[in-house]
Amino acid sequence: MAGVREQDQYMPIANVIRIMRRILPAHAKISDDAKETIQECVSEYISFITAEANERCQREQRKTVTAEDVLWAMEKLGFDNYAHPLSLYLHRYRESEGEPASVRRASSAMGINNNMVHPPYINSHGFGMFDFDPSSQGFYRDDHNAASGSGGFVAPFDPYANIKRDAL
Amino acid sequence: MDQNKQGEAAEGGNIGHPAHGKNQEEQSNPMIAPTNPPKKKSLEEQLNDFWAAQREEAKMTTNFKTHSLPLSRIKKIIKTDKDVKMISAETPVVFAKACEMFIKELTIRAWANTEARKGKILSQRDLVSAISQTASFDFLDDIMPKDAGLPRTSIASTENAYLNMPPQQNVAGLPYDAPTMAFPNLNHHAPN
Numbered sequence: 001m002a003g004v005r006e007q008d009q010y011m012p013i014a015n016v017i018r019i020m021r022r023i024l025p026a027h028a029k030i031s032d033d034a035k036e037t038i039q040e041c042v043s044e045y046i047s048f049i050t051a052e053a054n055e056r057c058q059r060e061q062r063k064t065v066t067a068e069d070v071l072w073a074m075e076k077l078g079f080d081n082y083a084h085p086l087s088l089y090l091h092r093y094r095e096s097e098g099e100p101a102s103v104r105r106a107s108s109a110m111g112i113n114n115n116m117v118h119p120p121y122i123n124s125h126g127f128g129m130f131d132f133d134p135s136s137q138g139f140y141r142d143d144h145n146a147a148s149g150s151g152g153f154v155a156p157f158d159p160y161a162n163i164k165r166d167a168l
Numbered sequence: 169m170d171q172n173k174q175g176e177a178a179e180g181g182n183i184g185h186p187a188h189g190k191n192q193e194e195q196s197n198p199m200i201a202p203t204n205p206p207k208k209k210s211l212e213e214q215l216n217d218f219w220a221a222q223r224e225e226a227k228m229t230t231n232f233k234t235h236s237l238p239l240s241r242i243k244k245i246i247k248t249d250k251d252v253k254m255i256s257a258e259t260p261v262v263f264a265k266a267c268e269m270f271i272k273e274l275t276i277r278a279w280a281n282t283e284a285r286k287g288k289i290l291s292q293r294d295l296v297s298a299i300s301q302t303a304s305f306d307f308l309d310d311i312m313p314k315d316a317g318l319p320r321t322s323i324a325s326t327e328n329a330y331l332n333m334p335p336q337q338n339v340a341g342l343p344y345d346a347p348t349m350a351f352p353n354l355n356h357h358a359p360n
Contacts, residue, residue: 008244015237016271023218023272024279024290033292034278041295041308045270046245046263048307052250065246067258074266078304080221081273082266088226089265090258094233127309 010039049073211280218276222269235264242267277302 016038020030051064052073067090074083195296209217239260246255246263275290277298282290296312 085226
C-alpha cells in the first residue's frame with residue numbers, strides 16, 4: 001500500500017497535537033507513541049460511529065448518511081455527552097449556512113422570523129428529530145415541527161440538495 | 169510494568185517544537201506528591217466542567233469556515249467503509265467537532281493517569297489505561313497494544329521506525345478492524 005494512502009487514514013498529527021495542547025497544562029509533554037496512538041484512535045472512532053450510522057441508513061433504505069444518523073449512532077454507542085453539544089452545533093451551523101438571500105426573503109414572505117423559529121426547509125426533509133428551541137436548555141428527541149404548513153419551502157438554490165435525495 | 173522509557177520512533181512529518189529535546193520520563197518524586205492532592209479536581213469534576221464548556225461553546229460558535237480537523241481527511245476515513253455510499257455535506261462537519269471533543273476527552277482521561285503515576289509526559293500507557301477504564305471506549309481495545317511498555321510501529325514513518333526500533337517487533341493484532349486500518353507489511357511477518 002502506498003505511503004500516501006496510509007497517511008490519509010489518519011488525522012494530520014499537527015492538528016491532533018494542537019487540540020491536545022488546548023486541554024493540557026502548559027508544562028505537559030506528549031510522547032511520540034501517544035501522538036500516534038491518538039491518531040489511530042480518532043480514525044477508529046470515525047469508522048465505529050460511521051458503521052452504526054450507515055447500518056441505520058440501510059435499514060431505512062436510504063443511501064445518504066446524514067448528520068442526524070451520526071448523532072443517533074453516538075447516542076446508541078454510549079456517546080450521549082457528545083450528541084447534545086453536537087446537536088446545538090449542527091443547529092448553529094444550519095443557521096449560518098441558511099444565509100442566501102432567497103432563503104431570507106422566502107422566510108420573511110411566509111411571515112417567519114428566522115431568529116425565532118427554525119427555517120422551514122429543515123422540516124421539509126423530515127429531520128425534525130433534533131430540532132428544538134435554542135433558548136431551552138433541555139435536549140430531547142421529539143419532533144416538534146409537525147405543523148410546517150402546506151406547500152413547504154422551495155428555493156432557487158438549495159444548499160441541502162444532497163439531503164433531498166433521501167426522499168427519492 | 170517497571171519500564172518507564174518509551175521507544176522514540178522517528179516521526180514522519182515532524183512539526184517543529186520550540187523545546188527541542190525530548191525528556192525521558194522521570195520517576196515519581198515524593199517531594200511533589202504532598203502538594204498535588206489539594207489543587208486537583210477529581211477526574212469526574214474535570215469531565216463535568218468539560219462537557220458543560222462544550223455545550224456553551226457549541227451554542228456560541230459563529231465561524232464555520234475553519235475546522236480544527238480537515239474535512240477532506242474525514243471524508244476519506246469515512247469512505248474507508250465500503251458499505252457507505254453517500255454522505256451529506258453536514259456529516260464531516262459534525263464529525264470534525266465530534267473528533268475534537270473525542271481527542272479532548274481522551275486527553276483529559278489520559279493525563280489524569282499521567283498525574284496519578286507522577287509522570288510529566290503523557291505516554292501511550294496513559295492512553296491504554298484511560299481506554300481500559302472507560303466503557304464507551306471499549307471499541308478501541310482491539311487496536312491497543314497488548315503491552316504498552318514496548319515501542320510500537322510508527323505508521324507515518326515505517327522505515328525510520330524500523331531502523332530505530334529494538335530487534336523485537338511488537339505489532340498489535342487487528343482481528344476486527346483489518347479492512348479499515350491496514351498496517352504496513354514490515355520485513356518480519358506480523359502476527360495475525
